[in-house]
Amino acid sequence: MKNLENIVEDTAVELLKRAANILQDDYVAALSEAHKKTRGEIGRSELSNILKNIELARETYQPICQDTGVIAFMLKLGDSFPIRSKLRKILENATRRATKEIPLRPNAVDLFLGNTKDNVGPHVPLIYIELMEGDDLEITALPKGGGSSNIAAHSMVTPSLGWKGVKQFVLESTAKAGSLGCPPYFIGVGVGGGEDYCMFLAKKALLKPFGVRSNDPKVAEIENELLEKINSLGIGVMGLGEGPTALDLHIEIAARHPASLPVGIVFSCWAFRHAKGRISKGGEVVFEHI
Amino acid sequence: MEYRLKTPVPETEIRKLHSGDIVYLDGTIITARDEAHKKALEMQKKGEELPVDFKGVAIFHAGPIMRKEREEWITVAAGPTTSARMEIFEDEFIKLFRPAIIIGKGGMGDRTTKACREYGCVYLAFTGGAALLGAKGIKKVKGVFWLEELGMPECLWVYEAENFGPMTVTIDTHGNNMTKQVMERVSKNKEELIRKLEGVD
Numbered sequence: 001m002k003n004l005e006n007i008v009e010d011t012a013v014e015l016l017k018r019a020a021n022i023l024q025d026d027y028v029a030a031l032s033e034a035h036k037k038t039r040g041e042i043g044r045s046e047l048s049n050i051l052k053n054i055e056l057a058r059e060t061y062q063p064i065c066q067d068t069g070v071i072a073f074m075l076k077l078g079d080s081f082p083i084r085s086k087l088r089k090i091l092e093n094a095t096r097r098a099t100k101e102i103p104l105r106p107n108a109v110d111l112f113l114g115n116t117k118d119n120v121g122p123h124v125p126l127i128y129i130e131l132m133e134g135d136d137l138e139i140t141a142l143p144k145g146g147g148s149s150n151i152a153a154h155s156m157v158t159p160s161l162g163w164k165g166v167k168q169f170v171l172e173s174t175a176k177a178g179s180l181g182c183p184p185y186f187i188g189v190g191v192g193g194g195e196d197y198c199m200f201l202a203k204k205a206l207l208k209p210f211g212v213r214s215n216d217p218k219v220a221e222i223e224n225e226l227l228e229k230i231n232s233l234g235i236g237v238m239g240l241g242e243g244p245t246a247l248d249l250h251i252e253i254a255a256r257h258p259a260s261l262p263v264g265i266v267f268s269c270w271a272f273r274h275a276k277g278r279i280s281k282g283g284e285v286v287f288e289h290i
Numbered sequence: 291m292e293y294r295l296k297t298p299v300p301e302t303e304i305r306k307l308h309s310g311d312i313v314y315l316d317g318t319i320i321t322a323r324d325e326a327h328k329k330a331l332e333m334q335k336k337g338e339e340l341p342v343d344f345k346g347v348a349i350f351h352a353g354p355i356m357r358k359e360r361e362e363w364i365t366v367a368a369g370p371t372t373s374a375r376m377e378i379f380e381d382e383f384i385k386l387f388r389p390a391i392i393i394g395k396g397g398m399g400d401r402t403t404k405a406c407r408e409y410g411c412v413y414l415a416f417t418g419g420a421a422l423l424g425a426k427g428i429k430k431v432k433g434v435f436w437l438e439e440l441g442m443p444e445c446l447w448v449y450e451a452e453n454f455g456p457m458t459v460t461i462d463t464h465g466n467n468m469t470k471q472v473m474e475r476v477s478k479n480k481e482e483l484i485r486k487l488e489g490v491d
Contacts, residue, residue, distance in 0.1 A: 042310065042458055045312065045456055045458065046417050046458075049416075049417035049420045049423055049456065050417055050419065050420060052420075052423055053369075053417070053419065053420040053421065053422050053423045056422040056423060056426065057422055060422065062366055062367060062422060063355060063366070063367045063421065063422075064367075064419065064421065064422070065367065065369050065418075065419040065420075065421045066352070066353065066354050066355045066366075066367035066368055066369050066421040066424075066443075067353070067369070067371070067419075067421075068355075103355055103357055103366060104355070105353065105354075105355045105367075105442060105443055106441065106442060106443075107443070114441065115441035115442075115443075115444075117441065145419070147371065147372045147395075147396075147418065150372070164487050164488065167487055168484050168487060171480055171483055171484055171487075172480065172484070175476050175477060175479075175480040178396075178469075178472075178473050178476060179395070179396040179397055179469055179472070179473070180372050180374060180396045181372075182395065182396075182418035182419050229483050232479060232483065233476050233479050233480055233483070234472070234475055234476050234479050235472070235473075235476050236472065238395065238396075238415065238417060238418055239396060239397065239469055239472060239473070240415065240458065240460070240468060240469070240472060241468075241471075241472040241475065269418065269419055270419060271419040
């Protein structure tokens with residue numbers, strides 16, 4: 001029988017495979033809907049390329065996009081899940097294996113030595129850990145392309161500008177992102193917390209379920225407002241002016257310092273690739289989605 | 291208009307294209323992004339001979355996933371990367387090496403637009419992320435250079451393409467730059483949206 005460490009490694013490899021190769025159904029449906037609604041020939045041609053490509057990836061079980069990013073894992077660690085400090089080693093091994101098996105493009109560049117060729121380097125894969133109750137380990141694999149990461153933005157907004165200042169920053173950042181991160185985008189916004197924490201909140205926001213609005217009705221209203229306004233910017237599919245600019249937007253909030261209003265914004269390209277799985281203490285694995 | 295072009299593409303053919311036209315391509319496509327542009331330009335400056343001739347062919351801003359099976363390279367995934375990063379040296383590259391076509395995503399700026407007009411080159415936008423559609427249009431890997439030194443994403447992959455596309459002309463030889471026009475409109479829309487924002491607190 002396999003031991004738990006092997007199970008975690010195998011699960012992480014499997015999650016990277018699923019994430020890189022299969023776009024989740026909700027997103028495919030949203031892109032198909034956009035193709036139906038888009039009138040301009042250029043926008044239609046771009047969306048048709050996107051849909052064909054998603055289909056090819058599914059059929060041939062190969063990466064949707066060549067840029068599978070700097071590999072990141074978001075973990076939720078249960079109180080009595082027995083593996084702790086070994087998780088980094090295990091996830092590094094999983095990353096090396098996935099790089100060969102899928103294959104993934106080697107994207108970890110050592111600042112002095114150049115490309116490490118196996119997607120592992122200092123702090124990479126990126127690992128985020130949150131704690132939770134229970135016996136399980138939940139892993140989300142997030143191979144996110146560099147193009148859409150380059151357009152992320154951060155601002156310490158003047159607190160007296162309030163939500164108006166937040167909205168302005170989101171609109172400005174999206175307008176500035178323009179065509180560069182492969183729209184239509186999925187957008188996560190983090191507000192409050194602190195100068196770094198708002199970026200983490202933005203990434204958490206990005207990963208919230210498609211189309212589901214915040215539990216807080218005030219936040220939900222702002223999500224709707226921003227999504228609508230971003231779509232009237234007119235960036236369009238691949239920045240060519242036709243079709244939707246963003247398919248979804250989520251906001252996560254935290255309390256803030258009286259003198260600070262930190263805002264972080266994180267974008268995903270249309271190929272929003274992530275996959276989640278849950279491993280129990282006893283080694284049972286459950287995958288979300290397909 | 292829809293065109294099917296074959297490399298080497300004569301300058302007269304390139305000058306017929308207009309922003310918004312759709313293009314499919316046959317022939318030689320060579321990948322080159324940040325590092326390859328830099329290295330090619332540096333070698334040229336030193337008077338060294340390049341391993342490939344860019345004249346009349348297509349440069350592809352891409353860092354593909356490649357797999358070696360026995361002695362043969364297979365293109366697994368090859369979509370475009372963000373071209374804006376190459377804006378700082380693309381005009382020089384076009385002037386010195388005279389490619390007919392630049393393929394990328396996200397568009398390029400004024401310097402590239404000017405070089406395209408002057409030297410008879412077009413920018414074709416290929417759908418970002420459409421890496422398998424890209425790979426499908428590549429029939430053969432004719433060669434690879436600088437792989438050891440620059441790594442898989444940054445080296446020069448020389449492809450034989452067949453019916454590669456569809457791509458959209460967004461910079462033509464007549465001074466048009468579709469991405470720039472869209473972004474000017476976006477900027478106006480943004481100003482208008484921000485002006486109308488209301489405070490809620």
